[in-house]
Amino acid sequence: MSSEDTLSLEGLRAHEAENSSLNDDGEVVEPLQLDPRDIGDEEIKLSLKPRQSNEFTCSECFLVQNKSRISHVEPDGSMICQDCD
Template sequence: MATDYDAPRKTDDESQEDSIEELKNRRNDAKSGDVDQDEVEAAESFELPGADLSHEELTVRVLPRQADEFTCASCFLVKHKSQIAEVKGDKIYCVDCY
């Protein structure tokens, strides 16, 4: 069966335009504010099992850039010299950004 995608999709019930007053009343409904909840509030209400890491401390040893590494001028990641794609003046770009 062929589908006519150019045919109007509204039914007779939907074709009647809502008045401005009806739209204003819908906007002021009590339920309409539920959609506008703050995402942070919603996220704080969820608790994942074993996810309390407040007592943990991260210890990461940061090494300076090595002689065989460079910093990409586009993504600012430190990469090995084998990842050099292009050198434009004093700017070096990696193969991922080129």
């Protein structure tokens, strides 16, 4: 590798580091600043239920969905939802 190749590689790395705060469209992405008052001492309460008899877990996206959303069943028995088909 010549010194020109090394310099250009270093230049590319420096350029990449400078642009790391850009999104795919080249727009500047501001870091998310959360106000501690917004996330203070609040508790998140949720209830979890086991998968129901009319539900399945898609083998592609792993979301639990209603069986009416089954697109097809693979030969191995795994079920695929309409969104993943």
